[in-house]
Amino acid sequence: MSKRGTFYLLIVPVILWLAVLIVIPHMDMMYRSFRLETDDGAMVYSLSNYLVFFQDQIYWLTFVKTAVYSIGVTVLAFIVTFPVAFYLTKVVKVSYSSFMTLLLLIPIWIGELVTVYGWMILLRDNGVINTFLMNIGLIDSPIEMLFTNFSMTIGLLYMSMLFMIIPMMSALDSMDDSLIEAASDLGASKWTIFRQIVIPYTTPGITSGGIIVFMLVIGDYVAPNILGGKSSLWFTEQIYNKFLESFNWNEGAAFGFLLLVLSSTIVWVALKLSGQKLEKVGS
Amino acid sequence: MIRTLPCSLPYLAGYRLYISLFYIFLILPLITICVLAFNDSNYIALPWKGFSLDWFFANTDDRLGLFKDADLLLSIWVSFKTGFFVALFSTLVGTTAALLFEQEQFRFKGALYFLALAPLVIPGVVLGLSILLSSTNAGVYIEETFGMDIELLRPSFWLVVIGQFSFAATYVMLLVGARLKKFDRTLEEAALSLRATRLQVIWLITIPFLRASIIGAFIVAFLISFSNFNTTIFLVGSDPTLPVDLYSRIKFSSTPVLNAVSFMVVAFITLSAILSFVFNRNKG
Numbered sequence: 057m058s059k060r061g062t063f064y065l066l067i068v069p070v071i072l073w074l075a076v077l078i079v080i081p082h083m084d085m086m087y088r089s090f091r092l093e094t095d096d097g098a099m100v101y102s103l104s105n106y107l108v109f110f111q112d113q114i115y116w117l118t119f120v121k122t123a124v125y126s127i128g129v130t131v132l133a134f135i136v137t138f139p140v141a142f143y144l145t146k147v148v149k150v151s152y153s154s155f156m157t158l159l160l161l162i163p164i165w166i167g168e169l170v171t172v173y174g175w176m177i178l179l180r181d182n183g184v185i186n187t188f189l190m191n192i193g194l195i196d197s198p199i200e201m202l203f204t205n206f207s208m209t210i211g212l213l214y215m216s217m218l219f220m221i222i223p224m225m226s227a228l229d230s231m232d233d234s235l236i237e238a239a240s241d242l243g244a245s246k247w248t249i250f251r252q253i254v255i256p257y258t259t260p261g262i263t264s265g266g267i268i269v270f271m272l273v274i275g276d277y278v279a280p281n282i283l284g285g286k287s288s289l290w291f292t293e294q295i296y297n298k299f300l301e302s303f304n305w306n307e308g309a310a311f312g313f314l315l316l317v318l319s320s321t322i323v324w325v326a327l328k329l330s331g332q333k334l335e336k337v338g339s
Numbered sequence: 340m341i342r343t344l345p346c347s348l349p350y351l352a353g354y355r356l357y358i359s360l361f362y363i364f365l366i367l368p369l370i371t372i373c374v375l376a377f378n379d380s381n382y383i384a385l386p387w388k389g390f391s392l393d394w395f396f397a398n399t400d401d402r403l404g405l406f407k408d409a410d411l412l413l414s415i416w417v418s419f420k421t422g423f424f425v426a427l428f429s430t431l432v433g434t435t436a437a438l439l440f441e442q443e444q445f446r447f448k449g450a451l452y453f454l455a456l457a458p459l460v461i462p463g464v465v466l467g468l469s470i471l472l473s474s475t476n477a478g479v480y481i482e483e484t485f486g487m488d489i490e491l492l493r494p495s496f497w498l499v500v501i502g503q504f505s506f507a508a509t510y511v512m513l514l515v516g517a518r519l520k521k522f523d524r525t526l527e528e529a530a531l532s533l534r535a536t537r538l539q540v541i542w543l544i545t546i547p548f549l550r551a552s553i554i555g556a557f558i559v560a561f562l563i564s565f566s567n568f569n570t571t572i573f574l575v576g577s578d579p580t581l582p583v584d585l586y587s588r589i590k591f592s593s594t595p596v597l598n599a600v601s602f603m604v605v606a607f608i609t610l611s612a613i614l615s616f617v618f619n620r621n622k623g
Contacts (some may be wrong), residue, residue: 059536059537060347061538062416062536062537062538063443063445063537063540064433065441065538066443066551067439067443067445069431069432069435069436070432070435070436070439070451070455071451073436073508074443074451074454076533077501077504077505078454078457078461078505079475080470080473081466081469081470084469084473084476085465085468085469085472097411101363111459112510136361139354139357139361140358140361142494143354143358146341146342147341147342149342154616155616158612158613158616159362159366160365161612162609163369165562165566165612166369166566166605166608167566167582167604168568168582169564169568169581169582169585169589170372170567170585170604171369172366172368172405173369173372173585173589173597174368174369174371174372174601176589176597177368177371177372177375178368178371183385184371184385184387186383205460213511214364214365214368218365227450230584231451233341236341236344236431237341247341257553266461267460270446272460273467274462275462275463275569276569277464277568277569277572278569279570281587281590282589291466291553292462294574295464295468296464297368299468299471300572305472306415308468309468309469312464312469314466315462315465316461316462316465318531319460319461319462320460326511334453334456334459334460338535339450
């Protein structure tokens with residue numbers, strides 16, 4: 057086959073994939089979000105699907121809460137996992153490191169449903185943690201942990217944080233230890249080394265890990281729905297309700313579009329602030 | 340601070356304590372599930388009432404074990420089938436995309452690559468609902484125009500496969516593409532100067548070079564599919580996948596059979612992880 061023919065053989069499946077499954081569906085979603093079915097059954101253009109969002113307090117409050125919590129969980133994931141990434145790449149013996157890294161992958165592949173279910177059993181009123189605390193006499197009656205913002209945050213953190221470790225580890229791996237040694241010889245404190253050498257060097261890994269975590273958290277449904285209570289509504293839950301309970305697809309499309317705009321904006325700002333490109337996030 | 344530098348004992352001890360706590364946090368929910376799967380009780384949580392295999396094998400009025408529960412076994416089977424087809428299609432298209440973006444030059448390449456990365460920053464919910472909208476629209480249109488009812492375009496097994504494929508292909512593309520960056524292109528030039536066609540070069544030289552990463556990407560795509568919930572829930576028809584089935588059971592009718600299923604998943608994943616670890620170490 058000619059060179060030209062081979063080129064088409066490569067490009068046609070890719071264009072089909074992206075056009076049929078990414079571009080057209082999202083244009084459809086945008087189109088549907090501006091459509092309204094009037095009382096006599098006719099379809100007209102309208103902004104009412106978006107007006108619903110701004111007029112009904114619960115929708116935009118949930119929207120803001122989801123955004124704030126997602127950023128918060130991302131920051132928390134960084135604080136919790138950065139010491140682990142550093143430990144595995146720079147501190148622990150090399151022979152232990154690969155096995156300990158393997159352990160980190162297991163919860164990822166087990167999947168969110170199972171791990172969230174595990175947290176549900178742990179955090180229930182008659183769950184493992186409460187039973188344990190009561191048996192050792194620390195508390196008399198169960199602490200209410202499940203169905204709160206606390207349990208939801210634990211669930212979101214658990215299912216997303218490991219995705220941050222891997223990119224940070226690969227950034228740390230490529231960092232030359234002698235940089236730290238030199239700084240240490242010149243009398244820099246640990247904090248100075250951390251702030252002026254380690255963090256700048258790891259920024260690409262932190263950014264791509266942070267974006268993955270943020271996207272997972274803001275688009276998640278399982279942890280808020282199973283572990284969160286009545287007060288911890290998540291914006292995705294409202295999208296699901298529009299589609300699968302009230303069957304108002306036009307409003308659902310508008311809400312989906314708003315979520316997409318929200319997440320893209322925050323990712324874009326994060327990329328600008330850290331001076332990264334989306335092409336880098338993938339690698 | 341690092342391996343080569345001395346540091347104070349309290350610092351190191353504190354650091355180790357933190358790492359241990361982190362790993363306990365990581366393993367705690369998994370251990371809990373695995374232990375409670377063998378609890379002789381009708382409730383999913385404590386107290387411990389003795390060892391039992393009932394939630395795997397029993398078939399009595401109040402206990403239906405995993406291996407006797409036809410619905411549950413069916414959803415596990417559906418998940419395996421879905422995972423296989425998603426992995427197959429996304430490996431094919433993802434590898435094609437990696438070859439295209441790494442080796443070909445053409446107009447609008449940057450824009451197309453950006454689109455191929457887009458699934459990384461589109462929430463799974465939005466992917467699911469937009470594909471549901473489009474396929475329903477197309478289905479209604481075809482039915483009204485040609486009078487044909489196309490099963491594929493309604494929530495069904497194949498629509499789930501299509502939906503999961505739409506983003507799994509991106510991950511395959513990145514995994515295979517990373518390996519392709521290390522490919523020595525003079526090998527191809529040699530083959531081309533010996534009059535191989537471009538397609539022969541790809542088939543006989545590039546693909547064998549990529550084999551390990553293609554197999555790895557296939558497994559990753561399978562696992563992505565096997566654990567996906569957010570996109571699947573919009574597209575699922577009458578035969579739920581395992582995550583969808585688990586979700587509705589957790590929400591509406593939790594019995595300890597959930598512990599048994601979760602135990603099987605944990606055991607399966609852990610075992611495969613350890614196997615791949617041993618296998619890779621022996622090879623390296």
